[in-house]
Amino acid sequence: MTDKIIALVDGSVYSESVCRHAAWISQRTQSPVELIHVLGRRDGTGNRDLSGAIRLGARTRLMEELAELDAQRAKLVSHRGRAILEDARAIVDQDGVTEITTRLRHGDIVEAIGEIEGDARVIVIGKRGEAADFAKGHLGSNLERIVRAAHRPVFVAARAFKPIESVLVAYDGGVSAMKAVDHISRSALFAQLAITIVTVGNETSEAQKGLADAKALLKAAGIDAETRIVSGQPEAGLGKMVEEEGFGMVVMGAYGHSRIRSLVIGSTTTEMVRTCKVPVVLMR
DSSP states (O other): OOOEEEEEOOSSTTHHHHHHHHHHHHHHHTOOEEEEEEEOGGGSOOOOOOOTTOOHHHHHHHHHHHHHHHHHHHHHHHHHHHHHHHHHHHHHHHTTOOOEEEEEEESOHHHHHHHHGGGEEEEEEESSOTTGGGOTTSOOTTHHHHHHHOSSOEEEEOSSOOOOOEEEEEOOSSHHHHHHHHHHHHOGGGTTSEEEEEEESOOOHHHHHHHHHHHHHHHHTTOOOEEEEEOSOHHHHHHHHHHHHTOSEEEEESSOTTSOTTTSOOHHHHHHHHHOSSOEEEEO
């Protein structure tokens, strides 16, 4: 049963927002939350040979001391990971979620996601990681890798949590955009939220038909969505709408209609995630 909410917490300033959004999704969908902290390969013991050209007894003693330091460091990193999970659990619990599990994983975060996402409804991750305050113009190093690899929707949490009442759906007629609309039609997460489906570009018959089809799909699910075509470039047009009209969340395909899908996520998608101050849900 694919109903678990996976929330990735790393102890960064985004972790509380990840927890609060995961709890919000849980309350709306009646889904359990699993909090996961991944200890990367660099967080464990090091494999560097720091002994240099030291010989005889001195080298042996140094190697023993280095091994002991490595073991201590690995233990401290593990303790820190458990502390992060405890803090995260307290936040989700405080927000009223009763079914919470925590998991400390070792290894590569993308490999970890691949192993555990099978029974997940959504993956919640912060826009940026532990270096957020030093890299405000850049996305988290793992975010793009996770979006490329994940088969479930990825909910990219903004820096702060705010209650969500309205959703902007970026629609370009591509496969991932159509999948996003279909997901909205079947998910309890979007029930009772104000949905606006937007195409950026020229008002062609093809664009109008695409929006009409999307609106009809949601209508059949009991969702009365508004549709719009706005001129200009997607990055600027969508961002301006979010800012000026106060949308609480953006839903979009991870790949644009004509992007090279196997290499990078679409440029519009990357720009929206980078600049938006609200959560962005990405669909492959």
